Amino acid sequence: MTPRRKRLLVVLGILGGVAASVTLAVMASRQNIMFYYDPTQIAAGQAPKHKRFRVGGMVVKGSVARKPGDLTVRFVLTDFAHEIPVQYSGVLPDLFREGQGIIAHGSLGPDGAFVADEVLAKHDEKYMPPEVAASLKAKGGGSVPAQPAAAPAPQPPRTPSG
Amino acid sequence: MWTWFYKLASPPAVFRTAGRLAPWFLGAAALAIAYGTVDGLAFAPPDYQQGDAFRIVYVHAPSAWLSLFAYVSMALAGGIALVWRIKVGHAVAAAAAPIGASFTVLALVTGSLWGRPMWGTYWAWDPRLTSELILLFLYAGVMSLRGAFEEAARGDRAAALLAVVGVVNVPIIHYSVQWWNSLHQGATVAKIGKPAMAPSMLWPLLAMLLGFMLFYGGVLCMRLRGEVLSRERQAAWVRELMQARSER
Numbered sequence: 001m002t003p004r005r006k007r008l009l010v011v012l013g014i015l016g017g018v019a020a021s022v023t024l025a026v027m028a029s030r031q032n033i034m035f036y037y038d039p040t041q042i043a044a045g046q047a048p049k050h051k052r053f054r055v056g057g058m059v060v061k062g063s064v065a066r067k068p069g070d071l072t073v074r075f076v077l078t079d080f081a082h083e084i085p086v087q088y089s090g091v092l093p094d095l096f097r098e099g100q101g102i103i104a105h106g107s108l109g110p111d112g113a114f115v116a117d118e119v120l121a122k123h124d125e126k127y128m129p130p131e132v133a134a135s136l137k138a139k140g141g142g143s144v145p146a147q148p149a150a151a152p153a154p155q156p157p158r159t160p161s162g
Numbered sequence: 163m164w165t166w167f168y169k170l171a172s173p174p175a176v177f178r179t180a181g182r183l184a185p186w187f188l189g190a191a192a193l194a195i196a197y198g199t200v201d202g203l204a205f206a207p208p209d210y211q212q213g214d215a216f217r218i219v220y221v222h223a224p225s226a227w228l229s230l231f232a233y234v235s236m237a238l239a240g241g242i243a244l245v246w247r248i249k250v251g252h253a254v255a256a257a258a259a260p261i262g263a264s265f266t267v268l269a270l271v272t273g274s275l276w277g278r279p280m281w282g283t284y285w286a287w288d289p290r291l292t293s294e295l296i297l298l299f300l301y302a303g304v305m306s307l308r309g310a311f312e313e314a315a316r317g318d319r320a321a322a323l324l325a326v327v328g329v330v331n332v333p334i335i336h337y338s339v340q341w342w343n344s345l346h347q348g349a350t351v352a353k354i355g356k357p358a359m360a361p362s363m364l365w366p367l368l369a370m371l372l373g374f375m376l377f378y379g380g381v382l383c384m385r386l387r388g389e390v391l392s393r394e395r396q397a398a399w400v401r402e403l404m405q406a407r408s409e410r
Binding site: 004007008011014015018019022026029030035036037038056091092093094095096103118119120121122123124125126127128129130131132133134 | 207208209210211212215216219241244245246247279280281282283286287288289323326327329330334341342343344345347348349350353358359360362363
C-alpha cells in the first residue's frame, strides 16, 4: 500500500465514521427534536403537558376572532386531520392570514386551548407575481392557498365582523 | 501519470494562472450581478404573498448557496492537499475560508432581516438556521486552527482535516427543511422538477447566483495569489519575480 493510498483511506475513514455517527444522531433527533408539533400529535397526547412547546398548522378560514379594544386574538389551527384553538395577545406578523401556515409558541391551557405568547408565520417556497396567483386561484388550482391575491403588499388579517 | 497535475499545481504556475483568470471572473461577475440587481429590484414583479420584501432573496439565496459552495471547495482543496501532499491545496483552502465565512454571515444577516417582517422574528432555533450558524462556527474553527500551531504545515493539515469532516454539515443544511419540522420554507430552485418561482423572478435570481459564483472565483484567485506569495516568500521564483518587478 502506497503512503498516498494509506492517507486517502485514513481521511475517508474519518469522514465515513463522522458521517455515520451524524446520520444516526440525525435519525434519532428526527423523533426527539421537534421545532413544532402538529395538531394531530397534540390530539394524540404527544405534546408536553406542563412545558412550553410550539404548535404549527394552518389558520382555519373564518376562525380568526378579535376582542374589540384589545390585542387578544383567537383562531383555530388545523393540519386537516385535527384542530386546536389558539389564543394570542400581541402583534401578529405580516404574513398572518386565514389559510396561512403559522407556528405558535406557548403551552396548553387547562381547557385544552393553546395559549401562545409568540406567533410566527411560515411561508412556502413558491414565488409568483400577484396576477399569476390570482389566475391560478380563479382556475381553482389547489397549489395556491386562498389569499387576498390581488394585493401587492402583505395585508393585515381581516377581522370578521361576526 | 500525475506529473502534469503536479506541474500545474506548482506554486509559480498557480500564481500566474490565478492572476490571469481573476479579471475575467470579476468582469463577468460584475455583468451578471449588475443585470440581476437591476432586473431583480426594478423589473421583477412583487410576490403574491410577500410583496416587495421578497426581493431580499436576490442577495440571501445566492449568499447562502455560496456559503455551502465555498465550504465544499475549501474541503475538497484541503482533502486533496492532505492525501496527495499538494501544498497549493492548503493555500486554496486558506484563501477560500474567509470568503465562505463572509457569505455565511451575509446569508444569516439577510435572512434575519427577512425573517423579522415575514415570520415575525429575527431568529429562531430552527434546524435550517441553526445548521447554517454551525457552518459559520466551522469556518471560524478551520481558520483559527490553521493559525494555532507553531509549525505552519501542521496547522494546514489540522485545518484541512476539520474542513473535510465538517462536510457532513452541508447535506444537513440542505435537507434540514425536509428532515425536521422547520420554520424555513423548502427549496425553491434546487429541487426535482420545476423551480417553484415564476420565470420573471427566477432569471434575475439565477443571474445573481452565477454572478456570486464568478465573484467567488475572482476573489479566490486574488486571495490565492497573496497566499501563495506569502507561503513561498523564501523561494527563488518569488525573489526573481520581485526583482523583475522592481527593475521595471
